[in-house]
Amino acid sequence: MSELVTGEAVALELRPARLPSRALAVLLDLIVAIAAYTGVSVALMFATASLDVAAQIAVSIAAFVLVLVGGPIAVETLSHGRSLGKLAFGLRVVRDDGGPIRFRHALVRGAIGVIEILTTFGVVACIASLVSARGRRLGDVFAGTLVVRERVSAGPTAFVPPPPPWLTGRFAELDLSAVPDGLWLAIRQYLTRMQQLDPQVGWAMAQRLAADLVARTGAPAPQGVPPAAYLAAVVQERQARDVRRAFGNGGVGGVPAGGFGPGAGVPGAFGNSAFQPSSAPQQPYGSVPAPAPVSWPATAAPPVPAAGGTGADPVVPSAQPPAPAEPRPSTGFAPPA
Incomplete structure (x- = not known):
């Protein structure tokens, strides 16, 4: 090929x-x-x-x-x-x-x-x-x-993992006009292969790419955000802008124009298949595939300011599922057999 x-x-x-x-x-x-x-x-x-x-x-x-x-x-x-x-x-x-x-x-x-x-x-x-x-x-x-x-046989494609939910839409005001195409390509290739890299090598590569991206955008990366998650969030924002520029602000394929949720299939530079796992079948245009779980390399959970607080005491989002709802009291009615 x-x-x-x-x-x-x-x-x-x-x-x-x-x-x-x-x-x-x-x-x-x-x-x-x-x-x-x-x-x-x-x-x-x-x-x-x-x-x-x-x-x-x-x-x-x-x-x-x-x-x-x-x-x-x-x-x-x-x-x-x-x-x-x-x-x-x-x-x-x-x-x-x-x-x-x-x-x-x-x-x-x-x-x-x-x-x-x-x-x-x-x-x-x-x-x-x-x-x-x-x-x-x-x-x-x-x-x-x-x-x-464009008319090629459907085959396995690289999976670009979506960013964490708390980073979706966070870089909507970031200026990406000075970022060269070569840097975008290097970031995308890192994201598709970061699970296959040695943890130390992948961490160093993510830090270098994040530093290059910060130097091009002129805005510092948020404190406490892992470099790989920061790169994924900025790439998702760039692809969302490409879609809005190509198809207008009305969105396409049922995807709202205001942004893309975590794991949404963004028909961007490489089509919807770029956001699908390699083992998943080709989805129709505009569909939202379910991404595979991604383990983002991080040393600590990113801080999220508490509502109404000063931001000095970070609140770590809990990964535990919500407690089950209490059962309703029985009314004594039994359905007929």
Whole structure:
């Protein structure tokens, strides 16, 4: 199976698209774009017949830029990386960490694509894709994107554990704009493999990743919160923002827009399967799978301020189940046999 391997020597559960499928998708997009450009040019030819030659040339150049350059950029931005050709062949453009692309990614890909695809008839793009280990053309390299296959057979996927319930929604105001994609990928790979690491090695790795994340966000981590739980809570907040940005504030699949509860299946960068255990079957889109229990590495339970107190005396949440309710007094009525 073809997988992406990052600089941290971890595998990303995405399959890069091969050159033939990408070429066919680009060819279909070009056919649609050229047909649209031809129709617009014919309409403008009749509309600008009364203008001079210089004005007609200016209008033709504007139509070329808007239809053949601006059109693909707008389509990839609005569809989150799925043009008509990519939709037909089951492809999608994603960021290096697997998240949805934004306008700046589509702009860089479209601008460089004019040189790679239009002016050189795709020769430069084909050579760059053949040379690249992940099949990326120059536009993908400069934009930090990758074309992956979506129509793959369902298989076991890595389970990203949800954060503890008392951390859900705690980082809603955190500024995550300065965190690079490589750090997000390293954090996610640690969370999926932290149960397999040596406790001391995992603790040191979590502390290092948490320190890097704190340095990027500019906000200190809460006192008493284990580094691994802090990383999981921030990753969940980031994925929740990606979902709200992609599908609007109304939520998707029955998940409220105000946040995601612990263990909720967040359809984020890697789809719902990223929040499912590897032994669980593939769930329908928007479903909420039941995650496996996670043992967070911690030296002490995180402090929770008591209601109405000063916060000096921490209250440790009790893990014991509530006491059973007292039985109701008998009324003396016996049901008929």
